Amino acid sequence: MSKEQNDSGLRLRPTKSSSSISKSSTSSGNDARSNRANCSTTHSRTANKSSAGRGPPPYCPSGKIAFFFFVIVRLSAAFYSNIADCDEVFNYWEPTHYLQYGYGLQTWEYSPKYAIRSWVYIKLHAIVGGIFNFIFGHDKIKVFYAIRVVFAILCASSESMFYVSAVSNLGPRVGRYLIVSMLLSAGIWNASTAFLPSTFAMYTTMVAFFYALRAVSMSSGRRIYKTIFWVGLGSLLAWPFGAAIGIPAAFEELTLRTNAVRKKFERVQRLIFGFIISMCLILVPLILADSYYYKQFTVVPLNIITYNVFGGKDRGPELYGTEPWHYYIKNGLLNFNFLFILALISLPGLLVTILIDPNRISSANTTGPVYAYLYLTFRLMPFYLWLLIFITQPHKEERFLFVVYPLLCLNSAVAMFLVRGWFDRLLVVLSGNVPYTNTRRNYMKLFTTSILLISGLISLSRISALYINYNAPMKIYKYFYYVEIPQQIESQSIRFDVGNPINLCVGKEWYRFPSHYFLPNGVRLRFLKSNFNGQLPKYFMENSYLDSDGRFRMSNVREGTWKIPEGFNDVNKEEMDRYVDIEQCEYIIDLEMNFTLTDNEPRYATQTDKWEEIKCEPFLDSANSDRISRAFYLPPEIWKKIKRIIKYLPTRMFNSNAVNRLGELRWGDYCLLRRKT
Numbered sequence: 001m002s003k004e005q006n007d008s009g010l011r012l013r014p015t016k017s018s019s020s021i022s023k024s025s026t027s028s029g030n031d032a033r034s035n036r037a038n039c040s041t042t043h044s045r046t047a048n049k050s051s052a053g054r055g056p057p058p059y060c061p062s063g064k065i066a067f068f069f070f071v072i073v074r075l076s077a078a079f080y081s082n083i084a085d086c087d088e089v090f091n092y093w094e095p096t097h098y099l100q101y102g103y104g105l106q107t108w109e110y111s112p113k114y115a116i117r118s119w120v121y122i123k124l125h126a127i128v129g130g131i132f133n134f135i136f137g138h139d140k141i142k143v144f145y146a147i148r149v150v151f152a153i154l155c156a157s158s159e160s161m162f163y164v165s166a167v168s169n170l171g172p173r174v175g176r177y178l179i180v181s182m183l184l185s186a187g188i189w190n191a192s193t194a195f196l197p198s199t200f201a202m203y204t205t206m207v208a209f210f211y212a213l214r215a216v217s218m219s220s221g222r223r224i225y226k227t228i229f230w231v232g233l234g235s236l237l238a239w240p241f242g243a244a245i246g247i248p249a250a251f252e253e254l255t256l257r258t259n260a261v262r263k264k265f266e267r268v269q270r271l272i273f274g275f276i277i278s279m280c281l282i283l284v285p286l287i288l289a290d291s292y293y294y295k296q297f298t299v300v301p302l303n304i305i306t307y308n309v310f311g312g313k314d315r316g317p318e319l320y321g322t323e324p325w326h327y328y329i330k331n332g333l334l335n336f337n338f339l340f341i342l343a344l345i346s347l348p349g350l351l352v353t354i355l356i357d358p359n360r361i362s363s364a365n366t367t368g369p370v371y372a373y374l375y376l377t378f379r380l381m382p383f384y385l386w387l388l389i390f391i392t393q394p395h396k397e398e399r400f401l402f403v404v405y406p407l408l409c410l411n412s413a414v415a416m417f418l419v420r421g422w423f424d425r426l427l428v429v430l431s432g433n434v435p436y437t438n439t440r441r442n443y444m445k446l447f448t449t450s451i452l453l454i455s456g457l458i459s460l461s462r463i464s465a466l467y468i469n470y471n472a473p474m475k476i477y478k479y480f481y482y483v484e485i486p487q488q489i490e491s492q493s494i495r496f497d498v499g500n501p502i503n504l505c506v507g508k509e510w511y512r513f514p515s516h517y518f519l520p521n522g523v524r525l526r527f528l529k530s531n532f533n534g535q536l537p538k539y540f541m542e543n544s545y546l547d548s549d550g551r552f553r554m555s556n557v558r559e560g561t562w563k564i565p566e567g568f569n570d571v572n573k574e575e576m577d578r579y580v581d582i583e584q585c586e587y588i589i590d591l592e593m594n595f596t597l598t599d600n601e602p603r604y605a606t607q608t609d610k611w612e613e614i615k616c617e618p619f620l621d622s623a624n625s626d627r628i629s630r631a632f633y634l635p636p637e638i639w640k641k642i643k644r645i646i647k648y649l650p651t652r653m654f655n656s657n658a659v660n661r662l663g664e665l666r667w668g669d670y671c672l673l674r675r676k677t
Contacts, residue, residue, distance in 0.1 A: 060167060060176040067160040073183050074152035078193045079145060082470050085196070085399055086511035090537045091117060092125075092195045093144075093515035098540045099126035100133060101140075102554025104516055105525070105537040108568040110561075116307050118300040119293035119561055120286055121197065121237055141481055144517035151193040154203055162206035162406055169213040170379075170414070177413035177452065184456030185409060186463050187335030191402040197238035198402040204234030205245055206406050212249045213379060216256050221270040224253050225277065232278035234403075236286055240301040241308075242403050244389055245382050252378040256371070295562035307570070317395035319572040320534075327396045328387065334462065334631060335398075336408060338455045342419070343411035347380050349418040360421045380414060383407040416448055423447050458632065465633035472617035472670035473509075476589060477518035479615050480504070480672055485520050494586075496522040499544060499552030505585035508601045509670075510536065526580040528588075530600050536578040538567060586675050593621055593668040604673055611673040619670040626661040639663025 061069070083089060090107050098104030099122060109117045125147060132146035159182055167175030182188055191199050208230035211223050231246035254267050283301070290298045308317055332340035350373060353360050361372045386404040390396065401408075427440050485502075488494045496502045500522075506513060507528040519525065527536055540560030547553050567575045582588075592605040604611055622630050629639065639662050646659050 058172045058176060060172050060179065063160050063164040066163050066179055067156055069179075069183060070156035070159045071153065073189065074156050074192045075149065077189050078148035078152040080467055080471075081190060081193060082466060082474065083194075083512075083514050084190065084466075085194070085397070086513075087397075087399075088195050089513060089515045092122065093517060094537070095119075095122045095540075096125045096129060096147075096195075097140075097516045098560065099123060099558060100129050100143075101516070101521065102544070102556075102558070103524075103542050104540055106540040106560060106565065107537045108535065108570055110540075111568045112294045112296060112298075112562055112564050113568070114303070114307070114570055115290070115294050115296075115298045115300060116303045118237065118286065118290055120289045121200075123289075123293075125195070138521075140517045140520075141478060144515070147195070148193045151195070151199070155192040155199075158203040158206040159406070161210040162410075165210040165213045166410065166413070169215070171417075173420070174410075174413045174417050177416045177448070178409055180452045180456070181339055181409035181412055182406060184452070184459050185336050185339060185405070186459040186466075187332075187401075188405050188409070189459070189463055190335065190466070191399070191405055194399070194402070196399050196402065198242075198399045200238040201234035201242035201245075201403045202405060204230045204238075205242065205403055208234075208246065208249075209379075209407070209410075212246075215375060216253055221274065224249065224270050225274040228271070228274040229278045229281070232275075232282050236282045236301050239403070240304050241389075244386060245403060245407075247385060248378050248381040256374060256378075293561040311570075314571055317393070320395060322394040323396035325391050328391055328401060331398050331401065332408070335459075336412070336455075337458045338451055339409065339412040342415040342451075343383060343408045346411040346415035346418070347377065347384060349415050350376060350380070353418050353421060357421055357425055360418070376414065380411050383411045416451065420444055420448055461632040461634060465631060468633055469620035469622075469630060469665075472619040473512040473589075474514055474518075475617045476615060476670055476672050477514055480587070480589075481518055481520055484614055484672065484674075485523065497552050499546075502586045503580065503584050504587045504589065505580065505582065506589050507604075508532070509589055509591050526585060527578050528582060528585070529579045531598055533574045534572045535569065535575055538565070538575070538578055541565060588673045589671070590673065591619055591668055591670050592616070605669070605671050610676060612676050614672045614674050616669040616671040618667045621666040621668045624666045626664045629661075629663050629665055634663070636663055 090105055091109060094104040095106070095110060095117070096104075098106070107117075108114060110119075128150055129143050129147055132143045133140075136142040136146065163175060163179050163182070166178050191202060193199075208227050211226040211230070214223050217223055227246060227249050231243060231249075235241070235243040250271055253271060283299075286301075287297075287299055290300050307315065332343075336343070350361075354373060361376065383404050386401075386407075390400050424440070424444055427443060431440070485494075494502060501524040502522060503526045504519065504523055505526045505528050508530040510527055510530070510532070513525060516525065524539075540558075541563050543555035543557045543559065544552050545555055567577050569575070588604050588611060590604045592603060605613060620630055634642075643659055643662050646662075
């Protein structure tokens with residue numbers, strides 16, 4: 001390996017100790033030492049071999065500093081991100097609210113007849129919520145955000161571990177690109193604090209890759225045991241399909257560095273032993289706990305797979321909508337822009353690098369550069385495997401990709417490292433093989449910094465658009481909780497309790513309800529008939545009683561977890577018992593778009609003889625707004641300047657209608673209405 005390539009080349013941790021690494025730092029490694037790994041340790045291994053005049057080794061922050069930055073960014077997501085998926089509310093926030101407060105909306109998945117959701121996963125969050133409920137004096141909105149803060153800390157912790165492992169095993173340059181990519185990506189920002197199994201699986205995937213990024217060990221199975229455990233935890237407790245992420249690591253364990261038949265058999269033993277131990281530690285307690293809640297023997301992960309894969313005719317996830325194959329491509333470009341393109345070219349980029357600069361990547365161990373390329377291949381494969389699996393499925397949702405969002409950033413970081421090498425080779429050719437200079441280094445820094453900076457600015461624009469355009473529901477429900485109801489109670493205009501609730505009704509806006517955490521105790525959500533003709537949730541079975549003061553209280557018994565309710569089906573067939581008559585509604589929350597709707601979706605805000613407007617917030621009319629402008633936020637003045645610049649180009653180079661629509665956004669009003677009588 002040449003001196004020039006040694007400084008910038010990818011450094012893989014060797015499986016055996018050498019003169020440059022202490023004996024305790026093997027590929028299986030000491031866990032505590034690995035957790036402290038940062039760029040400085042990598043620098044110490046490479047600096048002695050660096051050629052003169054190459055400058056200082058690349059800097060990247062330590063694990064503690066990385067954790068600090070991750071926490072700051074994730075906390076911003078906890079407080080400002082929207083709830084983008086109604087499945088998050090009705091399948092996770094509502095059951096958690098039920099365990100905490102005794103009432104909440106139930107979906108068919110929680111009926112013991114189907115049992116495809118785990119109560120263990122919900123109970124863990126309810127315990128956390130119960131602690132914060134005591135701390136915040138039963139302020140449910142504060143409890144909601146406190147749970148999100150816990151998500152932010154968990155995400156930041158797992159990201160820090162993932163980053164530290166990348167630095168230690170893939171080198172400081174890849175580590176730097178990775179941390180910046182994760183901090184600035186809109187995709188991880190949205191996913192980081194969502195109450196979804198795929199988000200939890202994203203956390204466990206990053207912890208699993210803290211171990212999986214290490215090289216395969218010849219003597220120890222700790223790497224594969226811990227990888228299996230963390231992949232298994234995310235798969236069994238949260239989302240069974242997350243197990244696919246561990247397939248490349250298992251395959252690598254069986255194929256690399258197995259020169260003898262005896263060794264191959266030992267590798268198989270490791271996988272089997274790791275699988276059995278993980279099943280005993282995770283699945284057995286999970287079955288016992290879920291069986292306790294459902295009062296029947298229940299294996300939730302098996303039920304999920306059975307329904308989604310072997311559900312039979314007229315059943316399965318396709319009932320809830322299908323998307324074309326390119327849905328995830330568009331999603332990746334929206335949430336990761338240039339980084340998604342880099343992630344897609346990472347594996348082909350390895351082939352290009354082999355052809356034009358084979359010594360660009362090397363390993364410090366005796367197996368040579370061939371193993372280094374194989375090593376990288378196995379770490380790039382999970383992203384491609386996951387994307388291939390879910391692109392081929394008819395039912396597609398953005399949350400299905402959450403699991404591999406960090407791996408997408410890893411692939412893009414490796415690709416950026418490879419592209420930087422190509423750029424360096426190009427500069428060598430253009431400069432006539434002039435020795436390495438500060439000018440060349442500065443050009444390469446400018447190249448990679450520009451990519452990350454532009455990508456980060458686009459992601460910031462995306463995050464801003466989501467908040468500005470679609471945050472109105474959260475604001476309206478907060479106003480209802482903190483202002484409207486307290487004012488009515490103070491003026492003695494209303495009296496209510498658990499046994500005599502106020503009805504807050506929603507029609508077409510049912511799927512933007514942020515959960516009962518945003519409704520005071522004694523206020524219930526009711527559904528009005530709309531154009532939606534699928535199956536809506538209904539309330540869990542409740543137990544209430546009169547206390548010594550004659551007030552209704554919720555019992556601590558949660559029989560809704562095991563009693564089979566009526567009116568549920570697994571084919572998304574509409575159940576008419578979900579709806580109430582509008583005369584039963586004291587409040588309505590509706591979206592006013594200023595155009596005529598159907599009989600089932602009237603413009604309640606215009607019925608001024610029945611309803612008075614309490615508060616409205618602007619909400620984007622996405623159907624009638626420019627696609628680019630609604631996806632990425634820019635101030636109106638900036639859009640005008642962009643349009644002027646584009647119009648200087650020859651007309652044949654752009655679509656004039658599309659340019660004229662840039663910055664064109666139309667708005668509706670998201671309103672809280674109160675019955676006048």
